[in-house]
Amino acid sequence: MKNNIKQLEKMANTLRQDVIRMLVEAGSGHTAGPLGLADIFAALYFNVLKHNPKNPKWEQRDRLCLSCGHVVPIRYAAMARAGYFPLSWLKTLRKLGSKLQGHPSYQDMPALEHSSGPLGQGVSVAVGMALAAKMKKQKHFVYCVTSDGEQDEGETWEAILCAAKYKLDNLIFILDRNMIQIDGFTEKIMPLTHLHEKYQAFRWHVQKIDGNNMKQILAALNNAKRIKGKPKVIVAHTIPGKGVSFMENKWEWHGKAPTVEEANRALIELKN
Numbered sequence: 526m527k528n529n530i531k532q533l534e535k536m537a538n539t540l541r542q543d544v545i546r547m548l549v550e551a552g553s554g555h556t557a558g559p560l561g562l563a564d565i566f567a568a569l570y571f572n573v574l575k576h577n578p579k580n581p582k583w584e585q586r587d588r589l590c591l592s593c594g595h596v597v598p599i600r601y602a603a604m605a606r607a608g609y610f611p612l613s614w615l616k617t618l619r620k621l622g623s624k625l626q627g628h629p630s631y632q633d634m635p636a637l638e639h640s641s642g643p644l645g646q647g648v649s650v651a652v653g654m655a656l657a658a659k660m661k662k663q664k665h666f667v668y669c670v671t672s673d674g675e676q677d678e679g680e681t682w683e684a685i686l687c688a689a690k691y692k693l694d695n696l697i698f699i700l701d702r703n704m705i706q707i708d709g710f711t712e713k714i715m716p717l718t719h720l721h722e723k724y725q726a727f728r729w730h731v732q733k734i735d736g737n738n739m740k741q742i743l744a745a746l747n748n749a750k751r752i753k754g755k756p757k758v759i760v761a762h763t764i765p766g767k768g769v770s771f772m773e774n775k776w777e778w779h780g781k782a783p784t785v786e787e788a789n790r791a792l793i794e795l796k797n
């Protein structure tokens with residue numbers, strides 16, 4: 526699937542609407558992160574990833590790891606729109622017995638590649654997958670969406686060290702630099718200043734982009750694929766709550782679902 530920029534921007538907006546509808550139905554969940562990541566997930570599922578929704582375990586597929594598992598509603602929306610499962614399943618988010626758990630459950634949905642939720646673990650999984658692919662001389666890429674909150678975890682930096690040691694140039698991190706975490710702004714809770722330089726010092730190739738700009742997202746991902754000899758990170762500056770004026774840049778929307786009234790207002794703003 527190779528959609529053009531206009532189609533991808535439209536898709537991102539549709540995914541944002543899906544997220545709002547899913548969350549209001551669930552009555553709980555994470556809003557800000559998923560809305561901020563809509564452009565990146567539209568780019569991944571509808572332009573960048575080599576994948577087959579009808580055959581999720583296709584051996585040659587690119588792997589997409591989601592380390593910050595709590596933002597999974599945006600992934601479910603992209604998967605449904607791409608044809609992995611019916612759109613009607615989106616309404617089952619967070620329900621007992623649903624395949625769409627609030628944090629990704631591999632047992633319930635193997636197309637997710639792995640379970641996640643405990644911050645920092647998914648990056649290690651991604652490094653392991655990339656190393657395994659190298660050892661087996663496989664040609665696919667391993668993408669990993671990770672959050673700025675996850676950069677507070679020691680395990681994240683162990684994974685970063687390891688990826689550099691093995692020169693995993695089949696590994697591409699997309700780091701959601703939205704400046705918020707569960708109970709405040711990242712720079713207040715645990716300053717992450719010079720994140721770009723930190724990754725460089727760990728011998729990674731680093732790009733910095735506006736993570737809500739489709740042109741920049743595609744250019745950075747294509748560039749990352751071409752760089753040889755080291756792992757790659759795209760530090761994507763996104764706006765948490767993007768597209769809904771009363772949610773944008775508000776950390777209070779990290780883990781809160783909209784009320785029916787708020788959802789209606791949000792959907793009016795997100796109208797295509």
Ligand SMILES: Cc1ncc(C[n+]2csc(CCOP(=O)(O)OP(=O)(O)O)c2C)c(N)n1
Binds near residue numbers: 555558642644
């Ligand atoms: C190891 C671990 N510690 C704490 C949590 C609780 N937790 C869930 S999300 C979150 C905030 C993380 O920040 P970020 O991923 O940047 O969130 P967002 O940008 O979506 O607000 C925390 C502390 C967790 N899931 N895992």
Ligand SMILES: [Mg+2]
Binds near residue numbers: 674703705706
């Ligand atoms: Mg964050």
